[in-house]
Amino acid sequence: MEAANRFCSLGALNLLLWLTASFAAETDNLRTYIIQLHPGSYGGGSASNSELLHKWQLSLVGASMSESRILYTYQSAMDGFAARLSESEVATLRKSPEVIAIRPDRKLQVQTTYSFKFLGLSSSASGPWARSAFGRGTIIGVLDTGVWPESPSFNDRSMPPPPKRWKGVCQQGQDFNSTNCNRKLIGARWFSRGHHVAASTAPSLDSRNASPEYISPRDSHGHGTHTTSTAAGVPVPMASVFGNGAGEARGMAPGAHIAVYKVCWLTGCYSSDILAAMDAAIRDGVDVLSLSLGGFPIPLYDDSIAIGSFRAMEHGISVVCAAGNNGPIVSSVSNGAPWIATVGASTLDRQFPALIRMGNRKLYGESMYPGNQPHKAGSDKEIDVVYIAGGENRSQFCIKGSLPRDKVHGKMVVCDRGENGRAEKGQVVKEAGGAAMVLANMEVNKEEDSVDVHILPATQIGAREAALLKAYINSTARPTARIVFGGTVIGKSRAPSVAWFSSRGPSLTDPGILKPDVIAPGVNIIAAWPQNLGPSSLPEDRRRVNFTVMSGTSMACPHVSGLAAMVRSAHPGWSPAAVKSAIMTTADLNDHSGKPIMDGDSPAQVFAMGAGQVNPPKAVDPGLIYDITPDDYITHLCTLGYKSSDIFTVTHRNISCREVLRTNQGFSLNYPSISVRFEGGATRKMVRRRVTNVGEPRSVYKVEVVDPEGVLVRVRPMRLVFRRRNQVLGYRVWFISPTKNGVGGASSEGQLTWVNTRHRVRSPIAVTWKQS
Numbered sequence: 001m002e003a004a005n006r007f008c009s010l011g012a013l014n015l016l017l018w019l020t021a022s023f024a025a026e027t028d029n030l031r032t033y034i035i036q037l038h039p040g041s042y043g044g045g046s047a048s049n050s051e052l053l054h055k056w057q058l059s060l061v062g063a064s065m066s067e068s069r070i071l072y073t074y075q076s077a078m079d080g081f082a083a084r085l086s087e088s089e090v091a092t093l094r095k096s097p098e099v100i101a102i103r104p105d106r107k108l109q110v111q112t113t114y115s116f117k118f119l120g121l122s123s124s125a126s127g128p129w130a131r132s133a134f135g136r137g138t139i140i141g142v143l144d145t146g147v148w149p150e151s152p153s154f155n156d157r158s159m160p161p162p163p164k165r166w167k168g169v170c171q172q173g174q175d176f177n178s179t180n181c182n183r184k185l186i187g188a189r190w191f192s193r194g195h196h197v198a199a200s201t202a203p204s205l206d207s208r209n210a211s212p213e214y215i216s217p218r219d220s221h222g223h224g225t226h227t228t229s230t231a232a233g234v235p236v237p238m239a240s241v242f243g244n245g246a247g248e249a250r251g252m253a254p255g256a257h258i259a260v261y262k263v264c265w266l267t268g269c270y271s272s273d274i275l276a277a278m279d280a281a282i283r284d285g286v287d288v289l290s291l292s293l294g295g296f297p298i299p300l301y302d303d304s305i306a307i308g309s310f311r312a313m314e315h316g317i318s319v320v321c322a323a324g325n326n327g328p329i330v331s332s333v334s335n336g337a338p339w340i341a342t343v344g345a346s347t348l349d350r351q352f353p354a355l356i357r358m359g360n361r362k363l364y365g366e367s368m369y370p371g372n373q374p375h376k377a378g379s380d381k382e383i384d385v386v387y388i389a390g391g392e393n394r395s396q397f398c399i400k401g402s403l404p405r406d407k408v409h410g411k412m413v414v415c416d417r418g419e420n421g422r423a424e425k426g427q428v429v430k431e432a433g434g435a436a437m438v439l440a441n442m443e444v445n446k447e448e449d450s451v452d453v454h455i456l457p458a459t460q461i462g463a464r465e466a467a468l469l470k471a472y473i474n475s476t477a478r479p480t481a482r483i484v485f486g487g488t489v490i491g492k493s494r495a496p497s498v499a500w501f502s503s504r505g506p507s508l509t510d511p512g513i514l515k516p517d518v519i520a521p522g523v524n525i526i527a528a529w530p531q532n533l534g535p536s537s538l539p540e541d542r543r544r545v546n547f548t549v550m551s552g553t554s555m556a557c558p559h560v561s562g563l564a565a566m567v568r569s570a571h572p573g574w575s576p577a578a579v580k581s582a583i584m585t586t587a588d589l590n591d592h593s594g595k596p597i598m599d600g601d602s603p604a605q606v607f608a609m610g611a612g613q614v615n616p617p618k619a620v621d622p623g624l625i626y627d628i629t630p631d632d633y634i635t636h637l638c639t640l641g642y643k644s645s646d647i648f649t650v651t652h653r654n655i656s657c658r659e660v661l662r663t664n665q666g667f668s669l670n671y672p673s674i675s676v677r678f679e680g681g682a683t684r685k686m687v688r689r690r691v692t693n694v695g696e697p698r699s700v701y702k703v704e705v706v707d708p709e710g711v712l713v714r715v716r717p718m719r720l721v722f723r724r725r726n727q728v729l730g731y732r733v734w735f736i737s738p739t740k741n742g743v744g745g746a747s748s749e750g751q752l753t754w755v756n757t758r759h760r761v762r763s764p765i766a767v768t769w770k771q772s
């Protein structure tokens with residue numbers, strides 16, 4: 001109610017009345033826009049305003065189309081509303097003094113049993129992380145495709161009631177009502193106005209998506225159930241995907257409560273819906289927001305997620321987002337605002353081997369075909385292998401209807417990746433009468449191995465193996481092979497390594513900040529699944545499971561959301577920046593073998609893994625933190641050269657950058673990583689940092705530096721002597737580049753670590769030279 005009052009002071013009222021008046025005029029060529037209004041133009045919640053509100057509502061009801069044209073009003077994540085408007089209406093609105101910005105609605109995409117143990121956590125309540133109580137008392141809000149509430153992962157037997165401050169609801173809808181919420185799943189809402197508008201104008205949905213789309217918080221897709229249970233699912237013993245990856249399934253923060261905000265539908269996730277969900281989540285009282293969705297990187301002032309999450313951060317909410325699946329393309333990282341924790345994906349050391357044998361030769365592959373049990377499936381007999389290259393029907397991709405039955409019947413069919421879904425190719429081969437499938441990575445996929453719960457015996461091979469297999473097929477008159485399944489193998493491979501698909505920095509939106517921030521498990525993650533969907537997501541898949549496997553930065557993001565809940569549970573007063581700092585400065589650079597984390601065939605760079613692989617037990621006890629206030633971010637935006645009006649759009653603060661920069665000379669954002677850019681021929685750069693002691697009251701830290709190649713690093717002071725808890729000490733770092741254009745490339749990297757007897761507080765350093 002307070003929201004509506006604020007919204008309906010005179011300025012906004014006139015605006016909306018004007019919209020109402022023009023409704024009758026144009027009904028065609030309407031598009032959805034997000035209209036951001038000046039918060040100062042609202043009068044606050046006085047009595048006269050509520051009267052005006054009433055009038056306004058009546059006027060809306062009176063006009064025939066008005067209600068459907070205004071999709072949402074926003075007041076917590078942003079001030080403004082979403083509406084369907086014609087171009088001329090937009091042009092008129094732009095002249096209105098109340099309007100700060102008008103952005104077209106934007107469509108974004110959604111981008112474990114074992115990961116819990118892999119990250120060094122155990123179920124026993126001892127160790128330094130026991131304080132975190134596995135996220136007890138915190139609430140994680142998940143913006144995704146909804147939830148399957150009956151999943152055993154959301155059982156509330158072990159859960160206390162929600163905190164008293166919780167204001168969320170369990171919103172009724174199709175096959176969903178308040179009885180579906182419990183002490184684990186404490187809230188559920190759905191936001192579909194932007195989606196419905198888009199769906200009614202978009203070309204018809206892919207007919208393959210034949211499963212019902214619930215108009216409710218219920219998950220029709222599976223993605224949201226998977227991510228939600230990864231963040232905070234309760235332990236479920238003896239979980240597996242048809243015997244694959246068997247073990248106890250549990251989320252990162254099994255003690256945390258969950259609130260689900262369904263914003264993603266089969267056609268995508270619309271920013272007008274996302275903003276409405278963030279608006280509600282801020283008021284509901286979540287502690288962490290988890291967004292496994294995004295698009296290509298855009299400027300912060302055009303990015304609804306960046307704008308909504310700034311407000312969320314001001315309310316003390318940790319916002320955690322997926323970095324995107326557009327790797328290894330350089331500068332593909334999205335959701336890169338400095339107040340967001342941006343998460344890339346890494347691998348586990350769990351494999352599902354399914355080798356291809358050709359006589360005495362063999363090729364390594366992996367599969368989660370249900371028959372992937374050692375000594376169980378796979379016949380000794382080799383069968384014919386075919387690869388139908390090229391041709392007008394592009395049969396090599398195994399697109400529906402492209403495989404000639406006479407050529408594939410009873411055979412093992414090689415399908416190249418790309419064009420359609422991996423599991424879908426299996427269905428196409430099966431329909432054409434094929435007996436088995438080999439999924440062959442293309443050059444762009446390298447050796448990346450995201451396994452699927454295939455519908456027929458199948459394995460996936462890397463690009464190197466694919467070349468060998470195709471050469472073998474070419475070299476023989478009648479090539480034959482068989483798949484030898486090896487079950488689930490743990491601890492035999494080097495891990496973590498960076499997932500090939502994980503989006504990379506440097507950030508285009510904010511080159512002053514190293515992104516992604518961290519990496520977390522995102523390849524072949526097993527988590528909860530809707531009980532009416534097949535594990536391959538195919539409509540033809542009649543199998544039913546409680547868990548399935550998925551890969552993506554979407555799966556990495558909720559690991560960090562759960563970790564943020566754990567850190568907040570251990571340290572209730574900490575700001576979102578402090579929580580993120582703890583997660584970043586304790587992350588690992590080395591894999592489980594003690595060697596550098598790899599990215600394909602070479603050691604991972606900071607633009608692939610940020611500060612490194614998250615280490616939950618350490619994150620709860622970081623020793624020092626780098627804290628940041630909302631005002632610091634504003635000053636930072638000024639240093640980026642943003643115009644005051646753009647800063648106003650993002651932060652809702654009316655500041656003069658000239659003034660801010662004058663009073664903050666030499667300002668550096670107190671970020672837990674360091675990104676230095678040499679441009680315009682500069683050869684010296686200085687950055688400042690300040691650390692807060694959250695460890696032992698009396699402690700002495702010494703600095704250790706690994707200089708980036710081609711750069712000298714000088715830190716002053718080199719020792720920090722703390723005498724009490726929460727004491728803040730500053731230091732400065734000089735970067736001296738003897739050459740103007742760097743050495744052997746446009747970037748190099750190093751480390752700066754503060755070390756005492758118990759802690760290593762590490763910041764990665766990225767140096768780039770802008771070639772002049």
Ligand SMILES: *[C@@H]1O[C@H](CO)[C@@H](O)[C@H](O)[C@H]1NC(C)=O
Nearest residue numbers: 172174175176177178179180
């Ligand atoms: C909620 O849904 C369940 C199952 O469909 C139904 O039995 C119950 O009556 C519903 N409750 C309310 C309050 O609508």
Ligand SMILES: *[C@@H]1O[C@H](CO)[C@@H](O)[C@H](O)[C@H]1NC(C)=O
Nearest residue numbers: 391392393395401402403404
């Ligand atoms: C391509 O597909 C069409 C329709 O299924 C079929 O008629 C045609 O023969 C196919 N072409 C080749 C080269 O297989």
Ligand SMILES: *[C@@H]1O[C@H](CO)[C@@H](O)[C@H](O)[C@H]1NC(C)=O
Nearest residue numbers: 467469470471472473474475
């Ligand atoms: C297979 O042989 C054909 C003709 O000799 C050649 O054009 C093609 O590139 C070969 N393919 C592979 C994968 O070796």
Ligand SMILES: *[C@@H]1O[C@H](CO)[C@@H](O)[C@H](O)[C@H]1NC(C)=O
Nearest residue numbers: 150151152153531544545546
């Ligand atoms: C899924 O979990 C439910 C308990 O919630 C159980 O009754 C059912 O048997 C499980 N299904 C499978 C396929 O394991």
Ligand SMILES: *[C@@H]1O[C@H](CO)[C@@H](O)[C@H](O)[C@H]1NC(C)=O
Nearest residue numbers: 038040645648653654655656
């Ligand atoms: C910002 O503040 C200045 C003076 O402090 C004022 O003149 C200007 O109108 C304000 N702008 C906005 C958009 O509020």
